[in-house]
Amino acid sequence: xxxxxIRREYLTGSLTREQxxxxxxxxxxxxxxxxIRMELVDPTxxxxxxxxxxxxxxxxxxxxxGFDEHGFVFYTNYDSRKSQDIGANARVxxxxxxxxxxxxxxxxxxxxxxxxxxxKTYFNSRPRESxxxxxxxxxxxxxxxxxxxxxxxxxxxxxxxxxxxxxxxxWGGFRVRPSRVEFWQGGANRLHDRFQYALQSSxxxxxxxxxx
Ligand SMILES: Cc1cc2nc3c(=O)[nH]c(=O)nc-3n(C[C@H](O)[C@H](O)[C@H](O)COP(=O)(O)O)c2cc1C
Numbered sequence: 001x002x003x004x005x006i007r008r009e010y011l012t013g014s015l016t017r018e019q020x021x022x023x024x025x026x027x028x029x030x031x032x033x034x035x036i037r038m039e040l041v042d043p044t045x046x047x048x049x050x051x052x053x054x055x056x057x058x059x060x061x062x063x064x065x066g067f068d069e070h071g072f073v074f075y076t077n078y079d080s081r082k083s084q085d086i087g088a089n090a091r092v093x094x095x096x097x098x099x100x101x102x103x104x105x106x107x108x109x110x111x112x113x114x115x116x117x118x119x120k121t122y123f124n125s126r127p128r129e130s131x132x133x134x135x136x137x138x139x140x141x142x143x144x145x146x147x148x149x150x151x152x153x154x155x156x157x158x159x160x161x162x163x164x165x166x167x168x169x170x171w172g173g174f175r176v177r178p179s180r181v182e183f184w185q186g187g188a189n190r191l192h193d194r195f196q197y198a199l200q201s202s203x204x205x206x207x208x209x210x211x212x
């Protein structure tokens with residue numbers, strides 16, 4: 001298999017300092033809106049990187065379920081590997097890999113749990129099967145077989161039959177409060193445009209162009 005010849009030019013756009021919103025959140029909103037309009041597959045999917053107590057990084061995809069000036073929110077199992085990592089080290093990063101539009105957004109920051117109230121509101125909005133799935137899955141643990149998880153699903157399905165499914169105490173959201181956000185736009189000849197927003201102690205976002 002010849003991997004060395006797999007390459008393409010990035011020609012769809014460019015990014016200038018003048019185009020950027022002073023707020024990385026507003027700039028992200030603009031780009032996410034464009035990613036959604038371009039009908040990208042899973043435009044809200046983001047790679048979450050965590051680092052465990054031993055310094056070992058790991059990554060996985062989670063879905064962005066909200067964002068504002070306070071941060072980027074996703075939901076998960078609080079006993080999962082990622083949550084244990086965050087418990088030991090709240091510094092995380094997010095990566096939105098929007099290949100079809102030759103863009104990526106990178107976020108570095110600190111993760112914190114959202115309120116149980118906020119998690120409950122989101123949990124209640126999920127389809128019933130997803131709610132049952134959250135109850136059924138001891139996320140990141142070893143399973144003996146697929147039958148085991150199916151049996152757990154059927155068991156919680158029976159347990160909560162004909163009743164509203166409560167928010168599990170082991171499930172909820174994290175908000176990633178950003179301290180650095182980078183917008184990357186592919187450019188010709190590998191001269192890509194990169195702009196970094198770095199949060200200053202004054203609360204101001206400093207914007208710098210980075211070498212590609
Ligand atoms: C497109 C996509 C979306 C996903 N969304 C979520 C999510 O929002 N929350 C979640 O906990 N896991 C989600 N997952 C599963 C995670 O990638 C991961 O397998 C799981 O959270 C366990 O990760 P951990 O063992 O590192 O904690 C998603 C996976 C994919 C491929």
